Amino acid sequence: MATKKPAPASDENAVMTRTQRMEALAELDSFDAAVAYLNSHDVELVTTDDVADLLGDGYTYVDKNALVNIPFVIVDVSGGESKTYGVPYVMVKAVTATNKRVKFTDFGAGFRQEIETFETRSGRSAVGMVAKGGLSPSHYTVEDAKGNEINATTYYLNLA
Helix, strand or coil, X not given: CCCCCCCCCCCCCCCCCHHHHHHHHHCCCCHHHHHHHHHHCCCXXXXXXXXXXXXXXXXXXXXXXXXXXXXXXXXXXXXEECCCCCCEEEEXXXXXXXXXXXXXXXXXXXXXXXXXXXHHHHCCCCCCCEECCEEEEEEEEEECCCCCEEEEEEEEECCC
């Protein structure tokens, strides 16, 4: 015969009803007030720095400019066609020589095209490619839809 576990003892003053909790939350009007409320209820606060490795895939999106002259090794590469822009792209995950796990997407005719050319000519994936010189920027001007000249940048493997 199963025995029923006794209900845990509780201090009615320490337990807020749902209505009390909702009223207290409705009164929070600032970041500091929210932190103080949580601390007063013994809620352990964590920051995104504390949980970054537990979220997503562990790779941080970076602007390709952050990889200029920074060596990295490609650990994953995938591609496709952008549903939004209708153009091909390549998505790369890499580990830098400074031990950062990064990822970036390239839609351009530079890096993306180099990766596709490498894979076609070598018959293998770019996974394992060591970019000893990181990326190299190429700056140019282009005309926008209104006829205005704007500055643009594309990135290539730094082969120097």
